[in-house]
Amino acid sequence: MSSFPSDPIHGTHPDPIDHFDRLPDSLLLLVFNMIGDVKALGRCCVVSRRFHALVPQVENVVVRVDCVISDDDSSPSSSVKSRGSGPFTNLFRLVFGGIVKPLQALGQFLGPDRHSLNKTLTTSSSLSVGLGGGDDGEMDQGGVTHHSPMQVLRNFNELRFLRIELPGGELGIDDGVLLKWRADFGSTLDHCVILGAASVLNNVHLQVSEHGNDGFSINNINGDDNGSIPESFYTNGGLKLRVVWTISSLIAASARHYLLQSIIAEHKTLDSLVLTDADDQGVLCMNGDQLEELRVKPLSASSASKRTLVPALNMRLWYAPHLELPDGVVLKGATLVAIRPSEQSASKKEISDASWLSNAFEEPYGTAAKMLVKRRTYCLEMNSF
Structure with missing residues (x-):
């Protein structure tokens, strides 16, 4: 030099x-x-x-x-x-x-x-x-x-x-199982998207039947019969498994959010914060407005553990027993869950399902989300925890 x-x-x-x-x-x-x-x-x-x-x-x-x-x-x-x-x-x-x-x-x-x-x-x-x-x-x-x-x-x-x-995603899942989530937070959960599949196969065409039930009430939202959830999904454990995936992802996201408080409070110049993992399992995102919201309105902590309290939620679920993506990847038991707080008004940050959900994941999983939202939609509700 x-x-x-x-x-x-x-x-x-x-x-x-x-x-x-x-x-x-x-x-x-x-x-x-x-x-x-x-x-x-x-x-x-x-x-x-x-x-x-x-x-x-x-x-x-x-x-x-x-x-x-x-x-x-x-x-x-x-x-x-x-x-x-x-x-x-x-x-x-x-x-x-x-x-x-x-x-x-x-x-x-x-x-x-x-x-x-x-x-x-x-x-x-x-x-x-x-x-x-x-x-x-x-x-x-x-x-x-x-x-x-x-x-x-x-x-x-x-x-x-x-x-x-x-260093790695905190959700312990079996080999071959796909589970990804993205959550956006302000002082509390803004919205969360979860994509799961019982297995991921490459260039394989299989006849698949899925199983499930857990007793949750699920209401059909207008849609045609194409893409309806098979009856076996309610009776053989498939729904219960996906509820566990959803709760586990929300707990992981709220725990990550909780630990960020001191960093956000100390660095008032922050415009964007992302907390992810090497496995690319979960991503927590906060933009400038959400960061400022947390500084002005402190989060509500869960009384059970050191994590942010998850509010009452409205959830929409899409399911496909067998989803073949354009690149040949096949998802068995593919499930997409879109989550927003119940109190969030319909007009607040209203985004079409296709753009909001498909942009949450890298390819080929963004395409999977686009394909799933074209299927019949089901609604679930969950209390605060």
Whole structure:
């Protein structure tokens, strides 16, 4: 990066030129925003004082969580869980493992007391420096410090777009089963879309019959007989299974929403927040209006656990025993559920089913949603929980 032009008179070399000094801050910030990843930004911090001054101004940050510690595993001697074991898994404490060096760099350059931080960082057995320079990190038995997203993000002053990625989806499902959800929240649930299938097959044509029932009342909404749910769906467990999928997805979404409160309160510049997982099982989204709504109107917490209270809901369900997609993928027992709070008026954010539901998922599952909403629609209701 440096050049040493010769002095034509004396034949000596002047001080090396740092070509980064020729780049404007705006261009460097553009590069940092394209990097996004908080670990990589931590490494950038050690390059120069100029870089350490610019990193806190990054607007677009991606935080990838390496492991999750449940609420019951908060002691230093507790084991670290790489992913949830079921829909009721605690998600309230997110931690980082294996990123000590980038966090050291961030703590060193972004912390309020650099001298004390340098002293702390020299002792590997007592690593407790987060991005904000605090001492609220936790160590496991191996001496590795774990940091919550709130700690790591503390000194990003201009944060606008934040994406947090969990190591895996928290819903434990059998191999071959498809279960995806997307939920939008303000201070409470705005709407949620769930897509499920008993199995996913490629280029296979099967004659399928589905099973089910659970005693829920389901009312037919106007539609023709094409795409009607077979009688066996009500009597052999199919409906019950899909109700479990729905409740589990809502619990997972409300638990994620609950843990975001402190981050949203601290970063008032946020315009977009996404909390997803490496398995692409569930996505929680909040836009600028929804983020501001949560700041103004605090969420209602569930009395049973640390998650947001799910309001009374209206749900629409579409079902196909056998759904063949244009690319040859076949979904057995394909189910789409669209969820909105009961109190939400019909005029509020009214979006056609085709656009709202199909845009919730990547292909080929967006196409699956478009195909399912053309079938007969069924209505369910669920109380607050």
